[in-house]
Amino acid sequence: MHLGSTFKMVPALAGLETGAITIDEKIKDNGVYKRYRDYQPACWLYRQSRRTHGYLNVSSAIQHSCNYFFYEVGYRLGIENIQKYAKYLGLGKKTGIELTGEVAGVIPSKEAAEANGEIWTDGQVLSTAIGQSYNAYTPLQMAKYISIIANGGRQINPTILKTIINADGSEVAREEIEKSVDETLGRENEEVEDLGIKEENLQAIREGMRGVTSESGGTAYSIFKNFNIEIGGKTGSAQTGQSTNAWFVGFAPYENPEIAIVVIIENGGSGSLACYAARDIIAQYFGMNEADVEENLTAIPYTELQT
Numbered sequence: 001m002h003l004g005s006t007f008k009m010v011p012a013l014a015g016l017e018t019g020a021i022t023i024d025e026k027i028k029d030n031g032v033y034k035r036y037r038d039y040q041p042a043c044w045l046y047r048q049s050r051r052t053h054g055y056l057n058v059s060s061a062i063q064h065s066c067n068y069f070f071y072e073v074g075y076r077l078g079i080e081n082i083q084k085y086a087k088y089l090g091l092g093k094k095t096g097i098e099l100t101g102e103v104a105g106v107i108p109s110k111e112a113a114e115a116n117g118e119i120w121t122d123g124q125v126l127s128t129a130i131g132q133s134y135n136a137y138t139p140l141q142m143a144k145y146i147s148i149i150a151n152g153g154r155q156i157n158p159t160i161l162k163t164i165i166n167a168d169g170s171e172v173a174r175e176e177i178e179k180s181v182d183e184t185l186g187r188e189n190e191e192v193e194d195l196g197i198k199e200e201n202l203q204a205i206r207e208g209m210r211g212v213t214s215e216s217g218g219t220a221y222s223i224f225k226n227f228n229i230e231i232g233g234k235t236g237s238a239q240t241g242q243s244t245n246a247w248f249v250g251f252a253p254y255e256n257p258e259i260a261i262v263v264i265i266e267n268g269g270s271g272s273l274a275c276y277a278a279r280d281i282i283a284q285y286f287g288m289n290e291a292d293v294e295e296n297l298t299a300i301p302y303t304e305l306q307t
Contacts, residue, residue: 007131039123062208074129235271
């Protein structure tokens with residue numbers, strides 16, 4: 001599914017790692033990005049109110065979800081660098097989960113444009129940098145992406161199998177399980193190049209995600225401002241034809257994260273709508289709900305009559 005601004009941490013990381021931007025550099029939001037004559041997109045804030053975000057560094061650009069900032073980052077990076085770091089973060093390729101039918105998703109490219117009967121243009125790079133264009137990923141890929149940002153850049157392998165116990169009580173070796181799944185699903189183990197992600201760059205991105213939920217002006221601040229724990233998050237509003245999907249991605253707690261969370265509401269409009277669902281899920285996970293819900297398991301016999 002298209003993901004909108006929840007993708008912005010990808011060009012942010014790529015920009016910092018390649019030196020296209022620095023942690024402290026500030027880019028001025030001028031409202032309309034006029035780098036190209038035939039494609040001049042505007043920041044969402046300018047479209048709504050004819051205002052701009054002013055000067056922003058990478059953390060505050062994530063906090064305020066400034067499109068203009070990421071248009072400039074995308075221009076400096078080029079599509080190849082965006083693709084490289086998107087793949088490192090688990091996007092555009094199968095996670096290897098033990099389920100049939102998993103899809104790889106799509107990272108924007110010339111080939112993706114041609115497959116849709118369109119011509120790849122420089123403007124597509126700008127759209128890619130804000131999560132539009134041909135960006136399309138599964139919620140599980142998004143959860144892996146957020147987990148890698150939260151855990152310090154380490155690769156993870158999502159799984160639904162914790163252990164398998166034989167009839168005699170012995171535990172099946174993990175290597176044996178992986179071999180069986182590989183054979184059943186036709187999985188191929190892909191070596192991921194260690195890009196040596198710098199912790200200070202990840203921290204700048206996580207700080208921006210903290211600002212989304214914990215600082216005034218953050219796109220999810222109104223929903224999380226009185227929350228009991230501090231979290232990192234990012235909202236997204238992904239345009240799909242005539243409708244807009246609402247996204248929220250995040251991790252919690254901000255210090256020493258335990259979980260990553262991804263919420264998508266199809267045709268939900270603003271990403272803020274997905275924040276309410278994410279807030280309730282996080283509260284339930286950490287035992288923050290005040291009322292205990294008891295399920296009535298009493299079976300009441302009844303007879304169905306055909307008429």
